[in-house]
Amino acid sequence: MSMPTLSLAGTDRTRPTGLVGKLILAALCLVGLVAVPKVVTNPYWLHILNLVLIYTPLSIGANIITGYAGMVSMGQAAFFGLGAYTSALLMMDAGFPWFAAFLCAGLVAALGGALVAVPCLRVKSDFLSLVTIAFGQIFFVVINGWMDLTRGPMGIPSVPQVQVFGWKARTETDFWYVAAIIVGIIVFAAWRIVSGPVGRAWEMIRDDEEAARALGVNVTYRKILAFAVGCLFSGFAGSLFAHNLRLVSPDSFVQEESLVIMQMAILGGLASIPGSILGAFLLIAIPEALRSSIPELIVYRPGIMGLLLIVMMIWRPQGILGRRRAAPALLLSLSDTLRRALGLKPLGEK
Amino acid sequence: MATILEATGLVKSFGGVRALDGVDLSVEDGEILGVMGPNGSGKTTLFNAITGAIRPDAGRVTLAGHDITKRSTFRIARLGIARTFQNLRIFTNMTTTENVLCGAHMREDTSVLGSLLRLPGRSAAEGEERRRAVELLKEVGLGERIDVYASDLSYGQTKRLELARALNTEPRLLLLDEPTAGLNDAQAAVLLGLVRAVCRRRNLTLVVIEHNVPALVWLARRIVVMDAGRVLVDDTPEAAVSDPRVIEAYLGHDSMRSAL
Numbered sequence: 001m002s003m004p005t006l007s008l009a010g011t012d013r014t015r016p017t018g019l020v021g022k023l024i025l026a027a028l029c030l031v032g033l034v035a036v037p038k039v040v041t042n043p044y045w046l047h048i049l050n051l052v053l054i055y056t057p058l059s060i061g062a063n064i065i066t067g068y069a070g071m072v073s074m075g076q077a078a079f080f081g082l083g084a085y086t087s088a089l090l091m092m093d094a095g096f097p098w099f100a101a102f103l104c105a106g107l108v109a110a111l112g113g114a115l116v117a118v119p120c121l122r123v124k125s126d127f128l129s130l131v132t133i134a135f136g137q138i139f140f141v142v143i144n145g146w147m148d149l150t151r152g153p154m155g156i157p158s159v160p161q162v163q164v165f166g167w168k169a170r171t172e173t174d175f176w177y178v179a180a181i182i183v184g185i186i187v188f189a190a191w192r193i194v195s196g197p198v199g200r201a202w203e204m205i206r207d208d209e210e211a212a213r214a215l216g217v218n219v220t221y222r223k224i225l226a227f228a229v230g231c232l233f234s235g236f237a238g239s240l241f242a243h244n245l246r247l248v249s250p251d252s253f254v255q256e257e258s259l260v261i262m263q264m265a266i267l268g269g270l271a272s273i274p275g276s277i278l279g280a281f282l283l284i285a286i287p288e289a290l291r292s293s294i295p296e297l298i299v300y301r302p303g304i305m306g307l308l309l310i311v312m313m314i315w316r317p318q319g320i321l322g323r324r325r326a327a328p329a330l331l332l333s334l335s336d337t338l339r340r341a342l343g344l345k346p347l348g349e350k
Numbered sequence: 351m352a353t354i355l356e357a358t359g360l361v362k363s364f365g366g367v368r369a370l371d372g373v374d375l376s377v378e379d380g381e382i383l384g385v386m387g388p389n390g391s392g393k394t395t396l397f398n399a400i401t402g403a404i405r406p407d408a409g410r411v412t413l414a415g416h417d418i419t420k421r422s423t424f425r426i427a428r429l430g431i432a433r434t435f436q437n438l439r440i441f442t443n444m445t446t447t448e449n450v451l452c453g454a455h456m457r458e459d460t461s462v463l464g465s466l467l468r469l470p471g472r473s474a475a476e477g478e479e480r481r482r483a484v485e486l487l488k489e490v491g492l493g494e495r496i497d498v499y500a501s502d503l504s505y506g507q508t509k510r511l512e513l514a515r516a517l518n519t520e521p522r523l524l525l526l527d528e529p530t531a532g533l534n535d536a537q538a539a540v541l542l543g544l545v546r547a548v549c550r551r552r553n554l555t556l557v558v559i560e561h562n563v564p565a566l567v568w569l570a571r572r573i574v575v576m577d578a579g580r581v582l583v584d585d586t587p588e589a590a591v592s593d594p595r596v597i598e599a600y601l602g603h604d605s606m607r608s609a610l
Contacts, residue, residue, distance in 0.1 A: 189466055196465040196476070197458040204441060204452050211439035214401060215519060216427035216456035229462060324499065326443040348442075 033180045037173040046172040048288045053179040054240045055284050059264040059276040060190045061233035066262065067270030068199055069226035070206025070328040071120065072129045075136030076261040079109040079231040081253030083238020085143060085150060088159045088248045098163045102239040109235025110228045117227035121220055125330050136258050144250040155249025162243045179240055186233055191273045193229065202226055203271065206328060256302050263305045267312060269321030278321060314338050317347070352379045354523055354555050360399050360409035369395040370406065371579035377523065382549060382556045384570030384587065386563065388600055392579040393559045394436055397525050401433055402426045428456050432521035434512045436528050442501040446492060449500050449511055450483035453518025486514040490544060506537050517548060526558040530565065538562055542569050563591055575599065
């Protein structure tokens, strides 16, 4: 039967985790929070880990929309950007304290996500991806062109640092503490949402909309909710990003960025929160760490990842930590097509 | 006895084909109604029209007096109609227990805030739902297959799983679309015996589409025979299957001949 180490892949999510397991996990998180800056003293390496933290909610957000609710969103960079700009502008122009700007960044992105979801629901799954790409492009054009608000291609420089009650996160170490706590809470919240009835309803929709409806699931509402929750997390990530990099410019939120975010969610594992963390780590930490020794890696990351994903689609369309064939229909049919082209049997066939 | 479901003058065309051509049907509270008819006679379309999966071109469906004709599928489900599907719609990426838990969607607190806060009482409620799901699995004879991936079940077992999932919605009216399709006679008899037992235990109203005539005669209190989108005969089981019009409708269908 299933080994306990594999339980992260989500073999059975109806069984409550034991108290001991929860305590061990909490202790590990606490040790990690304190120990990482002590072990990783090089600010550049710590910056990379901070980037992994920033990308984790993005990856989780994409996973909620794609891995759980089964809609392949290809415009997540726009919600990331929406959060980044909202946070930076509210703090700089409206004088919001950072944490208030951070919360608003999430809410604005969530609202944006819900609004984008509405036209998305009117189209079939493959066209949904196109609509999200289009939204990403529109977002880019708007922030690139709205000089008065966003300074266009020049971007907004000297975005203030993260500040909490007058305390400023001046160094990467300071940022680590704030980001690790916030991202820890986001991961915990996301895990609670997806492991209960809300996540189950999304997975019902992903696997069989008609059956979901027959069991009383309001599919339209649940899809909009998936976009709203997923984009809420993206917006939070945007705020962390803006105040860590201290520059928001349209270049950070291009189509390629959406692709990387989606690749994280898929590679790490669809419908798996640990998978999303793994995906963020693999796609950010490795190319960034090798940036100086193998600069091509980061330049060609989308291409390399694309190849990797094709390989993944052939043998494991649900990603590394995803379970069974828990993937959007669009990806499953892609997997079947690729396998047939190679003379292999589709994975679902016995 | 009170009428729980009433359909009047249901019409539905697909292209030039009239799948439903003025169907009238009433279901009494607590009865087991059998629906039979040759392939393409509109049985599944009738189920789809009742559950809102398709919208009829004309006609009216009422559930306990409420007009549900233009309601969406999920709202109709919430009013207490559960169904199974002719070609099985099981969530294969989930375990058996999770599949049955899906039936609890309408009862559970499915708000994001509720999931986040997990107030005291919630985990007790979740434990209760899980216990209930396991009970249901045992009731349909899947006691040995708890927490197994649904895709690892045999065909007959998935049929039972779908039944357990539908029962977990605690319906007032259950619609089964060919529950024994693909099963051999012995398996079919056992499954229909199970269906009758679970319905009796709950005093549940059942409408069942079934091709196996002797089994249907045994199970149902009344049989409706459909042909070409119309109700041909609505009578007691014995009278319905020996009606000359029914034999006429089936003429050329070997399955029916041998069945009789």
